[in-house]
Amino acid sequence: MVKKAVVVALSCTFIVGVFLGVGSASEKPAMPALLTSAGQSTDILIVNVMLNRKLDMKIPSVALAKAEDLTGIKTLIVVVGLSNKGLGSAGLDLNAETARVKSLVEYAKQQGITVVLVHTGGAQRRGGGSDQLISLVAPVAEYYVVVKAGNADKLFDKLAAANKAQLVEVETLADAGPAIQKLFQ
Amino acid sequence: MRGSHCRILGFSLVVLFAAVVSVAAASRPPAAHDIRPGAGLSEEVWLSEYFPAIAGTAVDTKVYVMNGSKPGPTALILGGTHGDEIAGIMAAVLLVERAVVDSGRLIVIPHTNNSASTYAGPGLPTRIEMRTPSGLRYFAYGSRRTNPIDQEPDPEAFFHYPTGYKWPGEEARNLDRVHPGKPDGNLTQQLAHALFQLITVEEVGIAIDLHEAGPGSRLAYMIIASPKSTDLGALAVVNLETNGVRMQLEQSSSDRGLSHREWGDRTPADAFVVETANPGQARDVTGADVVNDPANPLNYRVGIQLATVQALLEAYADIRGGTVGISGLPTMAELKTNGIGAYLR
Numbered sequence: 001m002v003k004k005a006v007v008v009a010l011s012c013t014f015i016v017g018v019f020l021g022v023g024s025a026s027e028k029p030a031m032p033a034l035l036t037s038a039g040q041s042t043d044i045l046i047v048n049v050m051l052n053r054k055l056d057m058k059i060p061s062v063a064l065a066k067a068e069d070l071t072g073i074k075t076l077i078v079v080v081g082l083s084n085k086g087l088g089s090a091g092l093d094l095n096a097e098t099a100r101v102k103s104l105v106e107y108a109k110q111q112g113i114t115v116v117l118v119h120t121g122g123a124q125r126r127g128g129g130s131d132q133l134i135s136l137v138a139p140v141a142e143y144y145v146v147v148k149a150g151n152a153d154k155l156f157d158k159l160a161a162a163n164k165a166q167l168v169e170v171e172t173l174a175d176a177g178p179a180i181q182k183l184f185q
Numbered sequence: 186m187r188g189s190h191c192r193i194l195g196f197s198l199v200v201l202f203a204a205v206v207s208v209a210a211a212s213r214p215p216a217a218h219d220i221r222p223g224a225g226l227s228e229e230v231w232l233s234e235y236f237p238a239i240a241g242t243a244v245d246t247k248v249y250v251m252n253g254s255k256p257g258p259t260a261l262i263l264g265g266t267h268g269d270e271i272a273g274i275m276a277a278v279l280l281v282e283r284a285v286v287d288s289g290r291l292i293v294i295p296h297t298n299n300s301a302s303t304y305a306g307p308g309l310p311t312r313i314e315m316r317t318p319s320g321l322r323y324f325a326y327g328s329r330r331t332n333p334i335d336q337e338p339d340p341e342a343f344f345h346y347p348t349g350y351k352w353p354g355e356e357a358r359n360l361d362r363v364h365p366g367k368p369d370g371n372l373t374q375q376l377a378h379a380l381f382q383l384i385t386v387e388e389v390g391i392a393i394d395l396h397e398a399g400p401g402s403r404l405a406y407m408i409i410a411s412p413k414s415t416d417l418g419a420l421a422v423v424n425l426e427t428n429g430v431r432m433q434l435e436q437s438s439s440d441r442g443l444s445h446r447e448w449g450d451r452t453p454a455d456a457f458v459v460e461t462a463n464p465g466q467a468r469d470v471t472g473a474d475v476v477n478d479p480a481n482p483l484n485y486r487v488g489i490q491l492a493t494v495q496a497l498l499e500a501y502a503d504i505r506g507g508t509v510g511i512s513g514l515p516t517m518a519e520l521k522t523n524g525i526g527a528y529l530r
Contacts, residue, residue, distance in 0.1 A: 042434040045419035053420060053503070085438055124433065174426040
């Protein structure tokens with residue numbers, strides 16, 4: 001009897017989980033949104049300039065965002081790309097940054113927040129720790145906005161297919177801002 | 186007794202020799218360069234006006250001031266912090282010879298470490314040649330550090346003033362490791378102090394130090410911004426990208442003594458370094474052509490330097506307010522088609 005109850009409970013959890021997943025996947029990015037970094041490269045500064053100064057989207061930027069920063073947030077934009085220098089300036093190492101990002105994106109999913117993965121750093125922000133962070137964010141992101149130079153090996157195509165995410169590949173860095181803005185329209 | 190006399194005589198000769206070398210070093214005048222200011226020039230002064238102790242020494246250097254007719258902030262542009270980073274030097278020379286300042290004020294120093302312009306590294310030229318409308322002109326191709334003739338010996342280790350940050354001894358002659366300088370320090374520290382005085386006295390709002398790195402270096406084609414100025418750097422990167430120029434952006438590291446770090450931390454100025462890729466700074470410089478390298482020709486590198494200076498000035502105007510408006514400079518396309526020489530006087 002107990003065994004049956006457990007099976008039913010697990011099944012319910014699975015079904016709810018699937019519905020939540022489907023629900024999240026179909027959600028378009030909406031305001032309010034929050035911009036954060038995974039890897040502490042200066043790419044977040046560049047995306048911030050594009051979204052807020054050029055496109056006036058009024059999206060706050062918190063490079064080291066934590067779960068409590070997500071209160072009331074509907075969309076989390078994660079700019080992925082590792083900079084050891086950036087990590088050093090923030091007083092972090094890759095393990096600490098990985099733990100922060102993992103905890104943040106998991107919490108975002110629990111809260112039904114739409115996650116947008118952004119990769120603008122090209123080949124310089126690929127491989128090693130950058131790919132480690134990409135593999136952390138990609139499974140929970142519904143949308144990827146990627147500058148072509150960073151997708152020469154089609155990693156983001158493969159991840160998008162595996163995770164049923166929508167991939168938007170843009171030619172240049174300058175195209176990334178308008179592409180992100182379009183997701184909200 | 187005889188041995189003792191010999192020792193005393195020997196010691197006296199060493200002291201005499203050291204004194205002669207010291208006087209010779211102190212009396213070596215600053216190198217002269219063929220720079221022909223254009224109509225935009227308002228005033229030409231020596232850097233020693235800001236710190237008289239370096240007057241007449243090998244590190245004194247010319248400062249070119251261009252005032253706009255409309256008010257605005259002051260921008261400082263440096264070439265030749267490292268004497269072998271020729272694209273920054275030529276970009277600064279073009280600014281002096283071609284720029285017309287419409288608003289604000291532009292201060293340009295083409296050979297910031299003038300002593301470093303007086304000797305070249307092994308396998309590299311001592312000068313480059315430019316065909317200009319007025320004939321052939323020559324520009325010094327120097328070295329990274331102050332000439333050892335002007336400042337030696339190197340200490341075993343160099344401790345940055347005032348932080349005590351430790352560098353290898355030879356960096357005592359590297360201007361970009363000794364900022365903000367020290368008035369009673371070594372000659373390179375005195376040079377850095379003079380620059381710091383200039384920035385303070387002239388109330389410089391934005392300071393841009395033009396550098397180069399080896400083509401394989403992480404730094405090549407990069408803007409490095411002081412921590413308080415990363416938003417300006419980011420805006421400049423976006424504006425450059427919109428015009429087809431791809432530059433990376435980094436924030437100053439915690440290493441001490443670098444211009445962008447020290448000026449950014451210690452003055453109100455927004456401080457930046459701009460880096461292009463010079464084949465003369467590769468690990469192996471055998472056969473390096475610092476002017477006509479097919480992958481990184483000097484025309485292209487100077488175009489990038491000038492475009493980045495303008496993008497940073499535009500970002501400054503946009504974010505901080507106040508425009509240093511410059512006209513008269515060749516575009517990247519014009520430099521590519523006609524070469525730098527066409528725009529020199």
